[in-house]
Amino acid sequence: MLSGKNRAKTAELCHALADETRLDILDQLKEGERCVCELTDALQTGQSRLSFHLKVLKDAGLILDRPEGRWIYYAINSEAVAELEALVGSLKATRKTVRPSSRC
């Protein structure tokens, strides 16, 4: 039914995906974990900017971070992706028939 917490969670997850830079990041992470400096290199962009987008993705739960030495490795959280996939799927219409009553 997508009510209450689900609605807010869906909105947050979708917001995190509603940006091409963040989709680029996820595309990179699909092949395995990466540290920020690798991403700045791959995506040709500034460290600060990337850090901002990584935070959005992390806050939404779509990526996980693993500090190692002075690097921080990011990786996709496949569970969250699957969760979102399910939430999106639940938006499909339950009936195709034209509704009988009208109020206007």
Place this chain on the structure above:
Amino acid sequence: MLSGKNRAKTAELCHALADETRLDILDQLKEGERCVCELTDALQTGQSRLSFHLKVLKDAGLILDRPEGRWIYYAINSEAVAELEALVGSLKATRKTVRPSSRC
């Protein structure tokens, strides 16, 4: 691989879902098509505001409109939902193994 047009399309679709009001609208439409006045009633909000959000959903292709007399009925475009579902699914990590090389 989520590149080029797909990336932009995914961002647009996700942006359209990144708002609780729009999720509420879709939730209503799941049960069948509705005209704007029914939605303003169900969602307890202003007509102008609703019209704005309906436009965002329509521009993204997530809903379809059907004029009938002086009403306009909106309905979920299940194809677009399925398309997005697939795009989201394609974000899942392809390998779980730790990547061997590092550049930093």
Place this chain on the structure above:
DNA sequence: TTAATCAATCAAGTATTATTGATGCCGTGG
């Protein structure tokens, strides 16, 4: 311990989105 590197955070500026009330268009009923 000092210098250097990686990455988060902050502050300031810009850009994009959302809300609100007003206006206009179009189809319908009188």
Place this chain on the structure above:
DNA sequence: CCACGGCATCAATAATACTTGATTGATTAA
């Protein structure tokens, strides 16, 4: 033809989101 109802659109404002450059904390190498 006229008035009304349903809805889109516009203009102005408010709220969010994004970008950029500078700073800071933490970690490692010298």
